[in-house]
Amino acid sequence: MNNHNSEQNGWETLQVLNEAGEVVDKSLMPSLTEKELVEVMARMVYVRKLDERCISLSRQGRLGFYAPVAGQEASMIGSQFSLDPNDWILPGYRDLPQILFHGVPLSQLFLWSKGHFKGGQMPKGLNVTPPQIIIGAQIVQAAGIGLGLKKRKKANIAITYTGDGGSSQGDFYEGMNFAGAFQTPTVIIVQNNQFAISTPFERQTAARTIAQKSVAAGIKGVRVDGMDVLAMYAITKKARLDALQGKGPTLIEALTFRFGPHSTSGDDPSKYRDKELEESWRLKDPLHRYRLFLENQKLWSSEEEKKWEEKAVDDVKIAIKKAESAKKQSISDLVENMFEKK
Secondary structure, three states: OOOOOEEEEEEEOOEEOOOOOOOOOOHHHOOOOHHHHHHHHHHHHHHHHHHHHHHHHHHHHOOOOOOOOOOOHHHHHHHOOOOOOOOEEEOOOOHHHHHOOOOOHHHHHHHHHOOHHHHHHOOOOOOOOOOOOOOOEEEEHHHHHHHHHHHHHOOOOOOEEEEEOOOHHHHHHHHHHHHOOOOOOOEEEEEEOOOOOOHOOOOOOOOOOOHHHHHHHHOOOEEOOOHHHHHHHHHHHHHHHHHHHHOEEEEEEOOOOOOOOOOOOOHHHHHOOHHHHHHHOOOOOOOHHHHHHHHOOOOHHHHHHHHHHHHHHHHHHHHHEEEEEEEOOHHHHHHHHHHOOO
């Protein structure tokens, strides 16, 4: 796959690194320092190990709902790394890595997974909304926050994420249309991981791409190799700059794949995905691809990787203990949180 020959109905798939970790489009290569290039890899390694531990904790009953992210690290980390700390992130329920690196404590994300009301109480001054469970609802909210930022003349954007299934929701079209009509500084990322639980993309829509849906809303649309972290960084950074320059919102379709199940709530991907498909996507593994690139630059080693994996394991141990020590919820808490006292 590269940005010159991977086209679908005229929508090329932009790419910086191919599966061998080679730069195939120097024009898209972002200007990152060596330290930043390493930081991007460190975060992806951290998230891959974090994902393993969260799946294990969920199966042990120590976490509640959890949506695995392995395979989607590039689209998540690459896009978030391009943001300003004061930009707003409106995540879906799979998008915990983005808000973790935006400042939400890991222990709070664990409380959110466990259904504790404190899990949704975002730290003061942090521009993040709680992960949205209602499919696509965050798109409308992102358009609204974008309008607010525009009216207040803030030099920041609202970025939101959903999956290919979310692109079929009414909220997706309404939010995108509103953002286009009012030219709000909003970036919408659809992580097209090929399956909405068990529904394959080709059964999701008759459109050949999600990116082309931008045309109806009168906004920019772009298709990116979502397994390429540098491409995701570069394209999201450009979309952010366009939004701040008054050029309106952008819809980014990130072509990616989740290696695991849709969630830990009983989903079995072997019932709707064959091994050949899974193996073909494994060859595009974002960590393997970026690792090859960094090793070529003499910027990465197995020792460095092990260090970040161990950090993830240690952080999980501390965070889960803190989450489990939180005061248990009561019926009276539910009443007090739902109703205002006068």
